[in-house]
Amino acid sequence: MNRWSNCKNILCIRPDNMGDLIMSAPAIRALKETFDANITVLTSSAAQGIAKHIAEVDDVIVYDLPWVKTAGVPDRERFNELTDTLAKKNFDAAIIFTVYSQNPLPAAMLAYLAGVPRILAYCRENPYHLLTDWVPDKEPYQHIKHQVQRDLDLVAVVGATTVNTALGVKVDERLRTGVLAKMLQRGIYINRPWLILHAGVxxxxxxYPNRLWIEAAKQLITNNGYQVLFTGSAAEKELTDILEQQTGPGSFSVAGMFGLDEFIWLVKQSPVLISVNTGTVHIAAAVGTPVVVLYAQTNPQHTPWQVPCKVLQFPVPAHLRSSNEVIAYVNKTLYHVPTGVPGAGDIINAVRELLNRPPGSPSPPSREIPSESQALPAS
Known part of the structure; x- marks a missing residue:
């Protein structure tokens, strides 16, 4: 008998950014469907907003863990309170979702101290008593899976599966009137074609260089007849204002205008979304909006999942590359051949190709990342 079959109160630890939590949603769905469990997600303040849009999540605990990059300084006293909070919830099991460059053991220790009896995670080293269910991590040295597939394969070890492996976030159609009213107030013609360009990182x-965003936006407006909405958070308004000012008529800086609920609705209405590789790309994939992504060569496993897309890669300057040795290995093996920065024309061609796709055309393979990263050379 599966030791997990009676797990009805499950903790999922995904303490990263919004896009990371969205990509874990199919695995969370597998746990929910297989075990008919109550699912609690422990996540960061950066991702808490999206958690309520994931149908399979029942409860959310928000805490910025000290081993995850955050804007503020973690509070030690609150960390002790977190351990107590988890202990009081009497979880039957915990699953730790990680990127292959992350160490799961700090999160495993947290669950262990909270008395969680079953703990599942990938781990490169022997965790001994910290994990009851240990999956040796072979990424990225033997292969690289898409993050969604990595998470699905992790929960499959304990018998959790689902036939629905699509991303999914809830869209509130009741927001339509309010969002359109904001667009009209901003001067956007809602009956004329428009699309989203999301430049914030x-x-x-x-x-991606501002001058190329501006050049692409001008072409979309002048040659393709689109209004361009520069979206972003309130903190990115300075950037979107600059992009609007330098692009000119037909462009609109709307950073900070929409709450997350409204932004999700807006993304769903866009015929195509143009963005850097950030959480917005995964929102688009979750609502079925085609994506052109200007993809910095950082995490190759985070491309858009099961949605029509064009991935335009560009290199990360040497001085900005991660000092994480696992990521450095990927840089040396996967990204060792120099590549140029895609131009505005490449963006326009990608948009045109997506918009002209025949209805019903298949989306990219669900389990694979771009072909050049399927097999890494030996170190």
């Missing part, structure tokens, strides 16, 4: 190394 969480890390400087993912930045």
């Amino acid at each position: 969480s890390e400087k190394k993912r930045m």
